[in-house]
Amino acid sequence: MRTVIAALMLLAVTAALAQPAADWSGPFTTDRQRAYPCLRADGPIAIDGKLDEAAWSRATVISGFIVPPRMDSVAQKMTEAKPAASATRARLLWDDEYLYFAAELDDLDLYCVTPDKHDAGFGADDIIELFVKPSDTLPYYWELHVVPSGGTRDYFYARRYAGADTRWLKYDSGLRARVSLQGTLDDWTDRDTGWTAEMRIPWSAFAQMGGKPRSGDLWRFLVSRYDYSVHLSEGCELSAAAPLPIQAYHLFEHYPYLRFVP
Numbered sequence: 001m002r003t004v005i006a007a008l009m010l011l012a013v014t015a016a017l018a019q020p021a022a023d024w025s026g027p028f029t030t031d032r033q034r035a036y037p038c039l040r041a042d043g044p045i046a047i048d049g050k051l052d053e054a055a056w057s058r059a060t061v062i063s064g065f066i067v068p069p070r071m072d073s074v075a076q077k078m079t080e081a082k083p084a085a086s087a088t089r090a091r092l093l094w095d096d097e098y099l100y101f102a103a104e105l106d107d108l109d110l111y112c113v114t115p116d117k118h119d120a121g122f123g124a125d126d127i128i129e130l131f132v133k134p135s136d137t138l139p140y141y142w143e144l145h146v147v148p149s150g151g152t153r154d155y156f157y158a159r160r161y162a163g164a165d166t167r168w169l170k171y172d173s174g175l176r177a178r179v180s181l182q183g184t185l186d187d188w189t190d191r192d193t194g195w196t197a198e199m200r201i202p203w204s205a206f207a208q209m210g211g212k213p214r215s216g217d218l219w220r221f222l223v224s225r226y227d228y229s230v231h232l233s234e235g236c237e238l239s240a241a242a243p244l245p246i247q248a249y250h251l252f253e254h255y256p257y258l259r260f261v262p
């Protein structure tokens with residue numbers, strides 16, 4: 001009997017280990033108790049646009065993105081929040097050197113005007129964005145972009161609305177990112193599947209906030225995207241993993257929290 005119980009326990013442990021990563025999805029909230037658990041990466045992560053590291057499979061998945069309400073200029077009224085038509089699965093991890101971010105983006109029409117370079121100005125691209133707001137009392141926050149060409153942008157905002165994008169784009173986080181495409185870029189006549197982005201940001205990027213967080217720290221964050229597509233009725237879908245009251249990604253008061261798990 002003891003052998004049977006031991007075997008059953010082993011089975012249970014094996015099943016738990018084999019389980020896919022837990023899901024963290026809508027309804028999103030600013031409740032600190034429901035913060036996204038940012039787990040530690042327990043091995044090296046190659047930034048190559050492929051999420052085949054074991055750490056990624058253990059990371060909690062952010063899904064259930066929401067299209068926030070916006071002004072419908074044709075109907076002349078506010079739309080209601082709704083689930084995104086294009087699904088996104090994002091993940092975050094950390095270790096002593098980096099914050100890691102990855103996203104798998106369903107996308108039927110891969111589109112990007114920005115070239116594969118760093119800090120080309122804001123363009124009409126499919127974009128995956130990560131906003132980071134470490135402190136509720138200080139005004140500083142960060143915005144990091146990856147686009148399907150492999151291009152990246154990083155912004156450090158010393159204060160919201162205190163200048164044009166170009167003022168904050170001069171900042172350099174030292175991020176590294178790669179993408180992989182499941183489809184053809186900039187050909188609207190065919191039907192694509194999606195794209196994958198993988199990024200790491202050194203903690204020195206957040207020097208204005210003291211750099212690396214401590215275990216248990218809570219930072220506000222937002223994962224958001226632009227999806228331009230001939231297959232979407234709106235032409236461009238903006239969706240985010242947050243309870244945003246309107247379609248405005250800089251409303252950090254409405255960002256959820258992540259917790260750095262030891």
Ligand SMILES: [Ca+2]
Pocket residue numbers: 045046047048049050051052053198
């Ligand atoms: Ca990788």
Ligand SMILES: [Ca+2]
Pocket residue numbers: 119153154155168169170171172173
């Ligand atoms: Ca920059």
Ligand SMILES: [Ca+2]
Pocket residue numbers: 107108109110111126227228229
């Ligand atoms: Ca697209």
